[in-house]
Amino acid sequence: MKRGFRLLRDGVTTFALLAFIGLIALKLQAAREVEMKGPFEVVDGDTLATESGRLRLVGLDAPELRQSCGEGEKVWACGEAARTRLQETLANRQVQCSGRDRDRYGRLLVTCSVDGADPAAELVRHGLAVSTGRYDTEEQAARRDKTGIWSGPFDRPADWRHRDGMMSEVPSWLDAIAFRLGLREATP
Template identity: 45%
Template sequence: MLRLRSLLVLFLLIPLQLPAASLEGRVRVIDGDTLEIEGVRVRLFGIDAPERGQTCGERDRVWPCGDWATERLELLLDGAAVRCEGDERDRYGRLVATCEVEGEDVGAHMVRAGAALAYRRYSARYASEEARAESARLGVWSGPMKRPEEYRHATPAAPRASACAIKGNISSNGRIYHVPGQADYDRTVVSKPGERWFCSAAEAESAGFRPARR
C-alpha cells in the first residue's frame, strides 16, 4: 500500500503533457505575427513582427513597417490553406504554433524577408534567417528600427477620443473589447500598453480584439 501511495504521488507531480493542437484551413491575418484559423487565434512561434502602427526609419525616411509586415503576411497566405501545429498558449490565450503554407515555414519566410525578427527571448530557431536579412539590410533592417518588444513597452495606452467609447482591454483571456452597456464595461480600464479606445467594433476587431461575451 505504501508503495502504491508513493507511485500515485510521483504520478501527480509529473507535468501533464498536452497533445499538440493541429489546425488547417483558410486564415485571417491580424498582424505580422498573428493570424486566425478556424476561429482560433494563432501567435507564430519564434518570431516578433513590428506592431500595427509602428514605424521604422528616422527623420524624412520614416515608413510604416508594422503595416508593411502585416501586408507581407497577407500576401504570403492569400487564398492558401495553412497548417499550424502547437502545444501551448500565450498569456492572451492564443495558440503558439509553427505554421506552413505549401510546405514553407511561415515564420522563417517572414524573418528572411526582414518583416519580422527572431524572437530570441523564446527561441533561436530563426536566428540564421535574421542574420541574413540584417546583412542584406532587408525590410526592417534597411534603417533604424526599434525592436517590437521595446516598442510595445514604450508605447503608452492611447487616450480616449470623445467619439470613441469602445474599450480595448488586454487580460489573461486575451484581447477583448467592451461596448457601453455591457456588464463589465464600467470596471474595464484602458491603461496598459497595447490597450486603447476604439470608435467601432470593426476597428477593434481589425486590431486583433474580440467582443466581450457579456
C-alpha cells in the same frame, strides 16, 4: 491531544498540496498537439485568427500594426508591411498550422507551413520580423542585406510595445496557472 491534531492538520494540508500539484501536472500534460488548416485571418505580422481563437507564430516577433520604422524622410509603416506580407504569403494557398502551448494571453503558439514553406522564416528573411531564437540564420541574412527593418533605425517590437504601454498589464504567475487549469479566461 494537540500533537495529534497538528499531525492530522499537517497531513491533510500535505495531501491537499500534493493533489493540487498533481492536478496542475495532469493539466499541463493534457495539452495535445492541435493541427488546423486555413484559411486564417491575418491580424498582424505574427498573429492569425480563426473562429476558435488567435494563433501566434513562434520564433519571431513582428513589428506591431501601428509601428513605424526608419527615420526622417525614410519612415515607413513596418507593422503594416509585415501584416501585408503575411497576408500575401497565405493568400489562396494551402496553410497548415500546429501547436500545443499557449502564451500568457491564451493564444495557441503555432508553426505553420504554406505549400511546404515556413511563412515565419520568410518574414524574418525579408526583414519584417526579428528572430526570437528559431530563425537566427534568416535574421543574419536580412541584416547583412539591410532588408526591411534592418535598412534603418527601428525599435524592436518588444521595446516598442513596452514604450507604447501595450505591456502594462502583464498577468501574474497565479493568473497564468489559473488560465492553464481552465479556471479563468485569458487576458486580452
